[in-house]
Amino acid sequence: MSAPGPLAFCLRLLRRQLILAVRRPIEIGNPLLFFAMVVALFPLGLGPAPDQLASFAPGILWIIALLSNLLTSDAVFRSDFDDGSLEQLLLSPQPLYLSVLAYIAAHWLITGLLLALVSPLFALMLNLPAGAIGSLMASLLLGTAVLSLLGCIGAALTVGLKRGGMLISLLILPLYMPVLIFGSAAVKAAVIGAPAGPYLALLGAMLCLAIALAPLAIAAGLRISIDA
């Protein structure tokens, strides 16, 4: 009855979070639905001129991805906090750094990854040139992972509050800005035929930094929230 190794435990947590998500499909569907609705609204608001839409598309797609991430990150630790599982996680002999990464990985798989995979469809709705779709997917794959990591910092800090939604936005939006800037810049570069590589490399660097540091902040945030 020995304790599982850290990696095995991480995979167990990942599996647990994915099972919980799959049994609540509405939470997987909501961000995608939000994305689809907002994309459908833009041509109505901006006017359906295809050229105009195409020039706004990189920014629009990235802003919606950011907002849908913001909407879902609030819930990452919420139910575990409410039912006491979070206490047990903090008392676990397993390294919290890795456990937290498993939670984030699960969040990214059911929000960011799915969003990146269906983004070509939305890109076509906004008349984004076909040549930029590769960069859009790549930038979303990297960028949403950073957003999930950052969003979970806010989630960890506000999980003890009844209504943390607004506070989480205030805390986290400034940190989201660089991701938005370089993410949409990568797509814009691809639209005009310039190489998107440098922007993607920067997003990759942000991802490395976030993977290294965000779990530390999240672990500390969770300990504070549980203590209160």
Next chain:
Amino acid sequence: MSNATPLLAVESLSLERGGRELFQGLSFEVHAGHLFQVEGVNGAGKTSLMRILAGLSRYGYSGEVLRNAPLLYLGHQSGVKGLLSPRENLALHVSGQGSYTDAQIEPALAKVGLYGYEDVPSHALSAGQHRRVNLARLYLSDSPLWLLDEPFTAIDKAGVAQLEALLVTHVEAGGAVVMTSHQALQVRYEVRFLSLLEGVLL
């Protein structure tokens, strides 16, 4: 016994909440074979004490808590996920203290009276059954030190008797238990009482 390293040692612990002193200068040691029951009226600070002992509360108190053994803490909230079955709740538990196979989980669930409920979604279970899923962790645990906050809540009479027997088995096997409860324990074992105001009662 006093020469051995205590599983848990508390040194002049004081806690103040909302301008009120809940306890002051509380010192005691929990050794293998000890069965402690924490006494106090509602609001006396029993749960606060348990959270400090477990290490969940890390600020706001003064004094020292030394933990020398792996511990199992069961709090007011069961930590049972409604969307998972009792079997999954135990197999995928976040505490990460063990890897349990079906051959271990099934007898543990049977012992807490959940035979036949292993694969029912937990949200279909009653409050008492939720608590029982959580108590099944005691049968699986190999942590020597158990911190139990009101373990008898929502448990029926037969379940309480069974749980008392389990606690005695655990302390006789060299474990230790610190628990809060308003019920008197019906056990043939020396129960040490801990009063938040007066310390260990002899």
